[in-house]
Amino acid sequence: xxxxxxxxxxxxxxxxxxxxxxxxxxxxxxxxxxxxxxxxxxxxxxxxxxxxxxxxxxxxxxxxxxxxxxxxxxxxxxxxxxxxxxxxxxxxxxxxxxxxxxxxxxxxxxxxxxxxxxxxxxxxxxxxxxxxxxxxxxxxxxxxxxxxxxxxxxxxxxxxxxxxxxxxxxxxxxxxxxxxxxxxxxxxxxxxxxxxxxxxxxxxxxxxxxxxxxxxxxxxxxxxxxxxxxxxxxxxxxxxxxxxxxxxxxxxxxxxxxxxxxxxxxxxxxxxxxxxxxxxxxxxxxxxxxxxxxxxxxxxxxxxxxxxxxxxxxxxxxxxxxxxxxxxxxxxxxxxxxxxxxxxxxxxx
Numbered sequence: 339x340x341x342x343x344x345x346x347x348x349x350x351x352x353x354x355x356x357x358x359x360x361x362x363x364x365x366x367x368x369x370x371x372x373x374x375x376x377x378x379x380x381x382x383x384x385x386x387x388x389x390x391x392x393x394x395x396x397x398x399x400x401x402x403x404x405x406x407x408x409x410x411x412x413x414x415x416x417x418x419x420x421x422x423x424x425x426x427x428x429x430x431x432x433x434x435x436x437x438x439x440x441x442x443x444x445x446x447x448x449x450x451x452x453x454x455x456x457x458x459x460x461x462x463x464x465x466x467x468x469x470x471x472x473x474x475x476x477x478x479x480x481x482x483x484x485x486x487x488x489x490x491x492x493x494x495x496x497x498x499x500x501x502x503x504x505x506x507x508x509x510x511x512x513x514x515x516x517x518x519x520x521x522x523x524x525x526x527x528x529x530x531x532x533x534x535x536x537x538x539x540x541x542x543x544x545x546x547x548x549x550x551x552x553x554x555x556x557x558x559x560x561x562x563x564x565x566x567x568x569x570x571x572x573x574x575x576x577x578x579x580x581x582x583x584x585x586x587x588x589x590x591x592x593x594x595x596x597x598x599x600x601x602x603x604x605x606x607x608x609x610x611x612x613x614x615x616x617x618x619x620x621x622x623x624x625x626x627x628x629x630x631x632x633x634x635x636x637x638x639x640x641x642x643x644x645x646x647x648x649x650x651x652x653x654x655x656x657x658x659x660x661x662x663x664x665x666x667x668x669x670x671x672x673x674x675x676x677x678x679x680x681x682x683x684x685x686x687x
Contacts, residue, residue: 347394347412347413347415348411348412349412350365350366350367350411350412351363351364351365351366352364352365352366352394352405352413354384354392354393354394355392355393356391356392356393364378364405364413366407366408366411366412366413367407369407369408369409370407371405371406371407371413380405380406380407381404381405381406381416382404382405382406383402383403383404384402384403384404384405385401385402391477394415397466397475398475398476398477399415399417400419400477401417401418401419402417402418403415403416403417404416404417416463421451421454421455422493422497424454424464424473425447425450425451425454425493426478426489426490426493427473427474427477427478428450428454428471428472428473428474429443429446429447429450429489429492429493430474430478430481430489431471431472431473431474432446432450432471432472432649433446433649435481435485435488435489436485437653438653438656439653439656439657440488440491440492440495440656440662441655441656441660441661441662441665442649442652442653442656442662442665443488443489443492444492444495444496444662445647445652445656445662445665445666446512446647446649446652447492447493447496447499448496448499448500448501448510448662448666448675449501449510449512449646449647449666449670450471450510450512451496451499451500451678452500452501452502452507452508452509452510453470453471453509453510453511453512454470454471455500455507455678456506456507456508456509456510457470457509459507468611496662498677498678499675499676499677499678500675500676500677500678501666501670501673501674501675501676502673502674502675502676503534503672503673503674507676508534508535508670508673509523509530509534509535510535510646510647510670510673511523511527511530511535511643511645511646511647512645512646512647512648512649512669513616513640513641513642513643513644513645513646513647513648513649514640514641514642514648514649514650515543515546515547515548515616515639515640515641515642515648515649515650515651516540516543516547516583516618516640516642516644516648516650516651517543517544517547517583517585517616517618517638517639517640517644518539518540518541518543518544518547518583518639519537519538519539519540519544519582519583519584519585519644520537520538520540520582520583520644520645520646520648520669521537521581521582521583521585521587521643521644521645522535522536522537522581522582522645523535523536523645523646525537525581525582525587526581526587526603526617526643526644526645527643527645530645533672534672534673535645535646535670535672536670536671536672537581537582537583538668538669538671539583540648540651540669541651542650542651542654542655542658543640543648543650543651543654546650546654547639547640547641547650548615548639548640548641549637549638549639550615550616550637550638550639550641551635551636551637552609552613552614552615552635552636552637553633553634553635553636554609554633554634554635554636555633556571556632556633558609558633559571559572559630559633559634560572562591562600562608563591563593566591566593566596566598566600567595567596567598568591568592568593568594568595568596568597568598569593569594569595569596570593570594571593571594571630572591572592572593572630572634573592573593573594573629573630574591574592574624574626574627574628574629574630575589575590575591575592575626575627575630575634576589576590576592576626576627577589577626578590578599581644583618584618584620585602585617585618585619585644586602586617586618586619587601587602587617588600588601588602589602589605601617602617602619603617603643605617614636615638615640615641615642616638616639616640616641616642616643616644617638617643617644618638618639618640618644619636619637619638620637620638620639621636621637621638622634622635622636622637623635646669646670647665647666647669647670648669651669652665652669655668663675
């Protein structure tokens, strides 16, 4: 099985270089891919010589890539590589390999493989960023030999293993730290079927989960009010829906003209996941129901959406001697481990 994924490069000029040091500059002129005055056919195939690494926008690609000029500006780059090679770079980006126990690496490999196979069958492509799975910008060949061996062993030990529900591959979401309890999948992602990803207690993460604080400025809230049609500003809010373990799932914002509801995940996308690390809000100032005169401070715990495998909790469980199978049974109680037998071919872009 092979995977495709695309990466957006926002600039309207793109410089390519291969392992021999040769450089090529492409341009997006009004949605047309050009090399100087030459209009290139799209998607344009770039095939570096064998053993060369093609570098695009700070990322390295070994093998063929297809490049298109995006209609909104910039470029879309498509790349094919084998599933296990893709997983190498996902694990290298998702986990600190030097400190990750083998059971955690194996559990993460099975979850990441399951997610990738599921999304490939649904969409035929994967994004190389947090819209799907974080992907290392550098090939694993650049890692120290001991880490390459550790990574190879974990992938070999789980090769072909998937999380399944019935005859379907599970859409196995995962995240960095839940804060003490993972969330039922469909509560965060409406596209997931209820009951597929159940919320479970995660005691190891409760004490060790990172805490955070973020303040949305008055200007941030004014823009939110405009987008939600509330009037010129946000006057107050209330919590309308909570999840397992007390996670806030939805807020209702009130303005001078109207009120509107907004999920915490939508707020994370708006303000930025790096600023609002999770939807696990524990307190705010002003408090819910109180007038908001300036900004809104949110304090919480955890990192990520909170669905599926909790990497922080799984690491501690692995250090306690749990096997990868036991870890997966804990975080995906409705699933079983199955085998990858066949997959539909991936079309070229």
